[in-house]
Amino acid sequence: MRIGSFAWPLVMGLLSAFLLGPLVLVAVFSFSSNALISFPMGELTLKWYRDLLANADFHAALTNSLAIALPVALISTVTGTLAAYAFAEWRTRLGLPLLALLGLPVLLPPLVIAISLVVLYVRWLGLPLGRPAVIGGHVLVTQPLVAAVIASRMASFDFTVLEAARDLGASRWQTFWKVTLPQMRAAIVGAALIAFALSLDEFIIAVFTIGGGNTISTFVWGKIKTTLDPSINAIATILLLMTIGLTLIALRLTRYRG
């Protein structure tokens, strides 16, 4: 009994250490003067961050990433929200299967999606690879997540308010702006942040569809293949902070209940 009650926390602790350890190491060594991840730790330094800021390739990758993540967040939020809204308003038997169909890309292996996208763009549509191609691919995976977040908020949405607004003289459009949107705003912003964070560190679709150039994640990949430059640690730490930060804000917002 007593052994059991100690064993479980121990196992969980080891497991967590194994999973989170590398993350901690990466973050810690991004501030270390050592050229490799090795003990003893050298002096504390911001050198790797300074190197990054001076690196033109990194700037290009960061610009690409932002130029992709922003439109992805915008587009998937609009389409995902409209989809969830439409399904909720129709409340038909078709609604659920349709939402599931829309969610299919999340279940497929990203590699399959990436390859299919390349085939679609290059072979069938004759479109060039590049930023728009990555945006299309990312929207495919983020839109269902946005729809799921919005749909779960809709589940607790009182649809009588829409009829009440119409009854008091509001047009459909006014009802949407003054009644629906204010109640959904937190969930929508939260969903947009999640979409942004997902796009920012997505790798497989990006590497297949970006063509020339880099996003942050493909930039890191390229660097790992050639050198084991500690500035990778700095990039990883920046990405980690951004993702965690965005997700925390998003979680707070989406848990909001009118």
Added chain:
Amino acid sequence: MNIDVPAGGEAAKPPLLRVSGVTKRYGAAVALHPIDLEVRQGSFTAILGPSGCGKSTLLRLIAGFAEPSTGKVEIGGRDVTRLGPENRPTNMVFQGYGLFPHMSVAENVGFGLSIARRPRPEIDQRVAEALRLVRLEDFASRRISALSGGQQQRVALARALIMRPLILLLDEPLAALDLKLRQAMQTELRRIHRETGGTFIFVTHDQSEAFSLADNLIVMNEGRIEQAGVPQDVYMRPNTLFVSQFVGDTNILPGIRRGDHVELALGARFSSPGRQGQTTFVLRPEALRLDAATPAGSAPEGTALRCTVEEMLLLGGEARVTLSIGNGETLVARLSDPRDGEAFRPGMTVTVRWADKALSEVGVAA
């Protein structure tokens, strides 16, 4: 009694609401069979019926949330059948209230006026007025989630009334409230109806609520109007067995008409010309009089029968006596003074009497 007395210009005036030949189908299912209905200005109308009979559907057709499959809805002489809810001179109090959770009480109440782009001072003044009417002056800046059910109900009422609708529609407005609060809100509704002089139509499946509020009663069943009229008339002279049973307790008396007389199965015979053959009459329990002494016989104005007291229940403010008439038939009598009931013990032989005009013919029972 000033019902339907054509008096000069009054007679020419059309009713405020006229629903003619309105039906509603959902696919193959029929929610409303052809409905004809008139409501005059200033009335307090109750639509009463069991669950699923189409009350809400009818109300929503009047409000404009649904279009009838056939037929016409006119308000104030104007055809509004094809108008949406935002263009009709009606406002609705929803069963779940439908208050805007992201707005304060005052913002909820002022919503319709701000959509109509009324000037700020007018909105403020009318919101204050409306809140005073429903006695929520002190709650103007509260959030909706910080209100009790009864207070939310009043906000919904104020939000609709502020629009000064020609017709205020209420869908089971008090259903979510407990008994005490419901009675208090009934009093409030009566007062507000009196003070605003408006026309109210409300839906309920609670017959006591319908009787305590309405001056015009519409009884519905299975998508049809069974009977409409002054509540007391509907109660005392039900047209159908359904109405008779739905709006209170009733004795069902089958009989046969031969010539100008009807013979009831329980052994009474009285004069009543009409269609020959099988028929059914209903008789309210409170129309029965009991006494221990007088012998049986046909009184000129009614019927008197000898019977045996089978059971006597004292129910607080009244007594219910079950009587058995020799041939296996039973009658239930209600005595409004329970002290009268104490005189009758099971097994006693008594005389039950009723006036023939208390009987209502409802045709052959299905």
